[in-house]
Amino acid sequence: MESPMEIEVLLFAALKEALGDGRITVELEPGATGRDLRRHLDGRYPRWKTLFAASRLAQGVEFLDEEAPLDPREPVAVIPPVSGGAPEPGEGS
Numbered sequence: 731m732e733s734p735m736e737i738e739v740l741l742f743a744a745l746k747e748a749l750g751d752g753r754i755t756v757e758l759e760p761g762a763t764g765r766d767l768r769r770h771l772d773g774r775y776p777r778w779k780t781l782f783a784a785s786r787l788a789q790g791v792e793f794l795d796e797e798a799p800l801d802p803r804e805p806v807a808v809i810p811p812v813s814g815g816a817p818e819p820g821e822g823s
Contacts (some may be wrong), residue, residue, distance in 0.1 A: 737767065738805040745810050748778055758812045765788035767806060785810040
């Protein structure tokens with residue numbers, strides 16, 4: 731039996747604030763997918779399940795196909811929905 735793979739998970743915006751850290755490490759079975767990572771995060775942080783569900787996963791410079799195996803050599807970014815944009819006219823400089 732293969733040993734678990736460690737995946738570094740990078741958190742941003744509301745998730746980073748909620749969990750108090752921008753970086754966590756999780757252990758998953760070899761060949762685990764983005765969907766497996768979501769299940770793990772939901773179980774580990776049930777309070778934030780809705781926010782994880784609304785977030786996109788990315789590895790490298792691309793969003794993940796959540797059915798494809800994760801690469802343990804690359805961190806996975808969990809990118810929650812964000813709002814904002816340009817200031818209203820007359821605001822800021």
